[in-house]
Amino acid sequence: MNKCIAMAIRIISLGAFVFLMIIGKPMLWLIIFGASLILSIFFGRFYCGYLCPINTIMIPVDWVARKTKIQSDKSPKFLKNGYLSWVALIVSIVLMIVFNKVLKISLPILIIWGVIAIPITLFFKPEIFHNLICPFGALQRLFGRLSIFSKRVEKDSCIGCGLCERVCPSNAINVVKETKKAEIDKSLCHQCTECKDVCPKNAIKYSNTLKNNHKEISE
Ligand code: SF4
Ligand code: SF4
DSSP states (O other): OOHHHHHHHHHHHHHHHHHHHHTTOHHHHHHHHHHHHHHHHHHOSHIIIIIOHHHHHHHHHHHHHHHHTOOBSSOOGGGTTSOHHHHHHHHHHHHHHHHHHTSOOOOOHHHHHHHHHHHHHHHBOHHHIIIIIOHHHHHHHHHHTTOSEEEEEOTTTOOOOOHHHHHOTTSOEEEETTTTEEEEOTTTOOOOOHHHHHOTTOOEEEEEHHHHHHHHHHO
16 A cells, blocks of 8 residues: 555544544444454454554654664563553553542543553564554454455565564564565454565465465465
């Protein structure tokens, strides 16, 4: 997808999110998120790549962090087991219920996580927040791994140059040492097309992964 169109979709989506917050309907956004989880079984994690207001905020923050070179390549050790995003999800749900039932207030949970994402993205690569911290990402990973349509590398065309790895915001694509071919983990893939745009061999396609897996097995 053209970068300008992708950014326009993100900005429109961010505008819709802000509008729903201003008119006091945060639950409507959570319904959109819920629908995106179901759709991710068919089309992958497009919510993360295009609709998520947190991701749209993270893109310019990441750009600033890269330019100022304050971002670290390392990830904190305590995050590596990946449990924190699930803890974050449970804490978020409990807080939302408590605020709703006891204080009769809708907790703006997405805004809170958006604010948390800013300093994390300034000091660590965006994949740290996407894959290890974000509670919404935890659910998207779970459903995204089942996706029927997703980005996929055509092994015959891939030359293992690694350009795709460098631009991926979620560390979803990696060149496997043994085969020297890139592979995509669809549970992490945001379907953003950054990798596809830089691939010199046009080896990355959006296609039916079940059909293609079947083809590979029978070859
Ligand atoms: S950019 Fe293309 S050719 Fe290079 S490793 Fe990635 S998929 Fe393979
Ligand atoms: S693998 Fe490609 S499409 Fe998926 S998140 Fe990474 S850059 Fe985006």
